[in-house]
Amino acid sequence: MGQYNIDSIKQRYATFYTIAHFKVSDDNRWISFSKIYKKNTDTTIVANADKQQSIKAVLVGVSESYFLRDNRFFWLGNGKAQIINLRNGGKKEFKEVSKIEILPTLGYYAVLYKSRFLEVFDSKDKLVTSVSDVTQLVSNKRDKLYVIVKQNNLSSVWSLQSKEFKKVYTSEQGIKKIMLAPSQKYLAVTEQEKSSDGLQLVLLDTNSLKVSRVGNGFIKSDYIEVREINNGVAFFLDFNSRPKPAPTAQPEIKYGTDPDLWLYRMGEQYHEYWVYDVKSEQSQKVNPDLAFMAAMDHDRYFLSFDREERSAYISSVSWFDIYLYDRFVKTSKKILTQTSNLVVSRGGEFIIGFNEEKKRWILYHTLSSKETIIENAEIQRPVFSEDNRYAFFESSSGLYQLDLHTQNQPPIALTENIKVAILNVKEDVIYGTLGADFRIRSINAKKPIIFEQYDQNSNETSYAEWFQDKIKVLLPTTKNRVSDFKIISGNKTFFSLEENFNIPQIIYKYNGALKKKVFQSNIHDRKIYTAKQEVLSYKNSLGVSIKGVLYYPLNFDAQKKYPLVVSIYEVQNKSASVYPYPYFSGIGVNIRSLIDNGYFVFLPDVVLDSRGPGFSALDCVHSGLDALKGYTNIESSRVGLMGHSFGGFGTSFIASHSNRFAAYISGAAVTDLVKFYFSFSQERKLPNYPRFENGQFDMKVPFSQNKMLYYDNSPIANVEKVNKPIFLWAGLKDGNVPYDHTEEFYTGLLRNKKKAVVLYYRDQDHDLAKNSAESIDLHLRILEWWGYFLKDKRDIPWIDKEIKRGAN
Template identity: 25%
Template sequence: MIPQNILPVGIKKQESLYMNLNFFLVLFVILPLVACPLWGQVVQKKQLTEFDYQKWGELIVENISQNGQWISYRMIYDNDIDTLFVRNTANLKTYNFPKGIFPRFAGNGHLICKDKNNLRTLNLTSGDQEAYPMDTQVEYSSARDQIITLLKKDKILQILNLSTNEVKTIHEVVHFSLSPNEKEVIISIKENSYYSVGILGLDNTSEINWIIKQGSGEFYNLTWEENGKAVAFYTASDSNDDSMSLCLYNLQLKKLYKLDAGEQSNFPLDKNFDKDGTYPLSISPDLEKVFFGLAPKNRPAQKKASDTVEVWNTADKWIYPREQRSGRFYEKANLAVWYPASGNIVQISSADFPSVMLNGNKTMAIVSNPKQYEPQFEIEAPRDYYIVNLVTGEKDILVRKQSEIHSDLLPSPSGRFIAYYRDNNWWIYDAKIKSHKNITQKIKVAFFGRVFILGGDSAYGNPGWTPGDKEILLYDQYDIWAVRYDGTSFRRLTKGRENKNKFRLSTLGDYDLLVQNYDGWKGVTIDLNDKLILRAEGDDGKTGYYSLEKDSGMKQILYGDSYFDNMHYIKKHHLYIYQQQKFNLPPRLVVKENNSVEKIIFQSNSHYNKFQWGTSELISYSNSKGKELQGILYYPANYSPKKKYPMIVYVYEKQSHGLHKYINPTLFSGSGFNASVLTTNDYFILCPDIEHETGKVGEDTVDCTVSATHHIINKNLVDPLKVGLMGHSFGGYEVNFIITQTDLFAAAVSGASIADLYSFYLTVGWDLNISDMSRFQSQQWRMGKTPFEDPDLYLKNSPIVNTAAIKTPILLWAGKADWHVNWQQSVEFYMALRRLGKSATMLLYPNEKHVLMKEKNQINLSLRISQWFDYYLKNDQSVTWPEEAVN
């Protein structure tokens, strides 16, 4: 039960839609009428309260129509009034879909989306809508400007010509798949217990080119070759696995090939076709090979943990829980290749080499075993990669003890080259001449560094290849390079290092420049003759976009003191559509045509300017060693230089990249920290960057945090006796350790934290089922040694060992189902504090994990943290629980 004195004041998330709609009606209709006499006058901005938080929503940018005239986006609210909007970028005409999700444009005049109950199509010109059952399959052919829908329950395929509004209907359709060129579909039909499969052209004819007519088996997993030259599919006449067949139909030759599991003499006797789709069907560009999955015929039934004893053996490659989740390779499907012309079958992967990917043109495979160098104690072991001859199945070594990071070994698009990163350089394997070449050794910059916050150093990345695989594109810390495949020449495409601006190819997602390749990835082709859009980030906190063209070089599109992202470039119409935000400016959508004036399409949370709000500032400070570092300082709303404020220091490694991120005020926070809520409650917030050297995780944390805090205190902005400290997870560890070394902080909050490095080293991260030892060698903790090699190192950096020195009152919290950081770490620290008579309170939330997910618990935690700091930093005596003992 939540104590009465921490119940939220405002309307809760669970309140009815009716009440919220009435509230917004009053807010936006009645209030302006009442306020009419004040128009033209300066209106005093209001103090933000808990009641106001529900007005804020999160903007989610979805997609843009081909001509840039329409944009779809969603607004998501804590009170669940979520809505999908579709807006015209020129005249701002808008449609909305309550609870709408998964929007996509069908050409420039129609939208397809889902709402709570239906799949819908919208005519953007007329506003007419069509609703379909939720399980309807819908595709759009840009080549024919047609929407194809399959009403699965009724088995009706409809093809709507958007130019003529004519509808073509085909009955008894079970499955269909649109071709890559979007000019035809493959369909499977069931009539009177007979099945047929054929190719239907999306032109004016209704003729179907039947591949198999009135067969006895169903056709499914309809798969196109990537250029639309062939299709593959499975067929089965009954539930007997031996009756399954794999088919390939060559559209150019109009020839059907069939592989029967029960009749093919060289089909493995202990295997069946993989019905689970572990390895989706794939056809090689030369149409000579079909890749498919083979599953063991008699998979052993996996016993439940409650049925038997768990046997953990120190000689096991993986610890028991990881083996149960990710191992047991003998039970899993394997990739195989079928040669339709000869009927030959070659199994590619196996229990010994379970991980597999293909090269770019699918002429060879690359296999490995993730357990090969286990047991070891990094997060993932390196492995040997082998090249498999797809005709004979023979293996040749490609590279030994190679990093398992997915982007550190990537086949090129053409298939001739395999790029891999090792020994701080990029290498190319040339399959044509079977040679390895270090291609970056002559370039005097580093192509590796700290890319992932939770990891060690790694390659900055390989975003792709130029046409014909002539050059590979590589990132260094700041720039993009084009390096010839044999390393004989190289050129820097950008000039970021001079001003410490980081340039990257503009993408909307982390994997946009990678192609899924079974258990790995492969690179993409990037034509440097085209106009490329680059995203830029400066060490000074500025962000923006540049264009890169072959003749004119780099040109700035936009760049400044804001966080710009979600850039869409509409080449044909020279339009740039993007999102902009700052800490004191909610995200908004903007359109810009070449050098024209920017036009705001949509401003989220437009009521923001009615409320007092803080600002953010990038600070620079030096630690005790003279290392220059950065951080974010958030100013209180309605800041006055005549007043000294309390301050909360929030710690967690590097945070300065979030300088311009807007933060919606909310109590629904999984970690209880919200900078906007705290700044509107008259707090400064400091988020310093912290850099760690190997073996000095605690020492460097204290040095950087204390140095940054004194830097702000010396500016005479804050009361030096009213500074609090807060962190979560690794940041929680940092809080725990800092207060054992200094009395600078008047109060602290530590969430889901670590207190004893020695015991934590020996725990299991149950969310990933891996040993927590992996965090310590070169990952986030950077200890460099085991506790058995240097026990004093672990003791020296463990807060629990130094608990006696603590004078700062601390609030601990954890979820009792936390599988990421064992919640007993918080209990251990609490027991040490209790035994030593220190001022501490612990909150344990049953059935909660590393961050709190239940709304009532999120509110409880957020309010308790606020009250904890108010009590110690503002002398607020309205609540007394921070110092009360539980009776």
């Protein structure tokens, strides 16, 4: 491959980066962020938020960082900690460091050395106190600091009190870990019995230092999951054991009505549940009828459910029947069926679960046992007000407010027909394994609700707050993509991280109506400012409105004609506002490298319907090409189609049904829907048929009910009709779409003597590792393939070997 200079390409691509881990100091004077390079070591930048491009520090290898009072920045990386005075540049360094902590309310910071020696300093860098033999430290990031000290085979817990450490608890056994409860009223201490490795929980009152032992002695388990209930009224303990699986028996036996495929994926789990009542100081072992329990912030009622799913694995998500367990009377009753997602209010009075069969959210009141179906198909993730008066719902058509007592549910004015996401939600996951998603989600409705608004029609974003029935715009409507938005509580100043197709990422500072640029990324990329793009709106043959994003070649000349590369996946129009920078992609598609090299690039949306995913993709792509017919600068005879994964499937299908393309590139594609439907995912350890019936392929019916739909939408069924050269590639370690789909399609092409090249990357997965030798190889071959077929660049040996084979 000699058409492109790989060294110069690598050198150029290495200069581009994205911004991540964006932070703002409490006084809004300083910002920090990471420059994420695809190849080079990442760096952390600290800058002045009041001046443009005013960099105060450039740091390498930062793993942890904080802003301190008095304009100082505290960071840790590669065993070194450092405090930088951002005003005068002064530095204080610490070597051989394993952990740092801050206590801003006290004006303290702490440094734990690899030697297990801990030092605490004040804001003047004066040593306050120290302690040796520290194995763990826990902080609330404000004013509390606890450590485990292990000396002479004896473990103890020490607390920072004023200006010194005091021993607050000593164990004759080992102390495995400590955890500060969310209320900060208690420190949960996990003890490990030396003779048996059994575990026991000790609760330490952080004010009185009173010690309470929970449960009935040491219990054999791998770990204890501790959840505080109702701000410290009680505690829920899950003693969890996961024994190592026994060697697989020969033969391995599975059954056609197996309700417990999770067992093969997760391994066996054993649980022993306890509830500790703080006021009575009593521990109660809880034995529900079902296998699993979750605390929902109520000291009497708990959720319980079985591992056996109710979906028969036909859904991409797991469904469970949910029971309410009453620990006082020791009974369970079913309250929700076929539930995939579940949200609980603070205090556990209300539960809202999504019923997969009815496709509706169900409201359940634990005190009255009243169940209400919320008849609104548009609403999405709920969040409760902390006073249990309202539930708010995000949706694609506005923000909805449900009165939990009157059931009235109007949309909040001025948010209608706009996709809304609430930002300032307090959220706790109460159960997140076995495919379940159970959470407590709350918001303080006595303070403004901050939310993002996204208009899907205009691709515009804005940020606003809603309070006392009034909406105040914070960030005005912009066509830029806003990837981060930060506002300090009670402050009128906020920051945004924005970008667009012709604007690299920028950090802005807003102060009222005043908008100021603080930092511009990739300032060297001056060419992108000349980039041109259009978002086209059109309809497919069924009259469904869809969009496509058209990128013009950089340095576009209206007097010239250019080739076009069409890249497909699913709905892509939201990516119109994403800054396209060049890098060696793991999926082969790189918009910037194509427009840099003189191609139009078109991203048509693919929406699915009852015809199946293949015919839907074909129709959407052809409709998109029809919408481009008036673009005289596009050379219609030089159009290529490419895609990866689901886009690779669409590409392979279209290649066997279309005559509108000069060549194709298909990566990691499903080519036989029937085979894939009846296969087992090695990644998920579950069948693949949910991906068809209710998942990405959205067939809506099982194979048994419409076999021809599956056959007809399989690229392999018409492989003999591929009439233009096609380039296939796959990773041999692909656990998502096994490479044998690519092999099968190649075999079909081979049998029918079609022009094709296939690449197998031996050590790669579904996506090639970014910036790996394989992704660089693929990147260059894609450029050469399009150059060969869309620009008449010949004499490329690896392509010539196939195309010229048998030529006269």
